Amino acid sequence: MTSGLGARAPKYQRIADELRREISERVYAPGSRMPAETDLTARFHVSLPTIRQALGVLRAEGLIESRHGIGTFVRENRKLQRRSRHRYGRARSDKQLLTSHLAHEILSAGPEETPQHIADVVADAPAFVVRRRLLRDKDTGRPEEIGASYVPAEFAAGTYLEEATVVPKALFLCVEELSGKTYAFARDRWDVRMPNHHEADLLDLAPGAAVVHLIHTALAEDSTLLEVSESIWPADRIQILDEYEITPDSDTGPRASEV
Incomplete structure (x- = not known):
């Protein structure tokens, strides 16, 4: 993982930084589905609560949204x-x-x-x-x-x-x-x-x-x-x-x- 906050930042924050970068670079395009939480835990080698904290940061920033029973999606950037x-x-x-x-x-x-x-x-x-x-x-x-x-x-x-x-x-x-x-x-x-x-x-x-x-x-x-x-x-x-x-x-x- 890379992060502008450095290695001292909490793991969930560094994961949020990485996913935010990928969203901005359209690795995950607007409207697309984000990887499942279990896939993200395997990718970043962290626990499920840590992944949920990271996704919570992006959700609070308005970058992603959860759809009940379906998954988590990148939001359209329409302001x-x-x-x-x-x-x-x-x-x-x-x-x-x-x-x-x-x-x-x-x-x-x-x-x-x-x-x-x-x-x-x-x-x-x-x-x-x-x-x-x-x-x-x-x-x-x-x-x-x-x-x-x-x-x-x-x-x-x-x-x-x-x-x-x-x-x-x-x-x-x-x-x-x-x-x-x-x-x-x-x-x-x-x-x-x-x-x-x-x-x-x-x-x-x-x-x-x-x-x-x-x-x-x-x-x-x-x-x-x-x-x-x-x-x-x-x-x-x-x-x-x-x-x-x-x-x-x-x-x-x-x-x-x-x-």
Whole structure:
């Protein structure tokens, strides 16, 4: 076995490194079946628990998946891409949902107490109408995203946004109609963390798999809060792409970048 971690790394980690390399070099192509656990124990001269630990690492990274009663397979490397700066313009043009390529399910809709992690990013948070969602791949049914939109009750209370049904167009267009204001400024906060039990269950995550958590705050030109939206994706299934001009001017923002 070869490993960038060297001989001091645990056996299961070195085996995971070797299998990861073979997957990247397409010794095991996307969609193909991995060798049986007993074959891997013979190949690497280790015990079955060690092989299962190694496969657990690859499973948590999203490289392989187990199909009950069939075996372990290399997953298709198909990641969702988020281009934050272009989402609103596209939705204004085609009048579709921001994530129209996924199947939407509204899990609940109505007034809720503001959770602490939302209150932490919104000063003097108002009462909200909260719409919780689950998004799935239209072809496979696999859960791809969970999230929630927090719309100030002054705009959403007593409206169709309290109904647990999918709206016919992007939610921000609905909020603009109800509020009479236009989305003008957005702030995104990204975190990579371990999921809680509820998130892992909804996203059908393997043990040890991380998630990417976005909290998106949208304001009107007069700084009125229009929406707080949060999205949670399996970390191995999301790519964050950003395109922007680089100006020669000094950074005069309120906080300098730390990375």
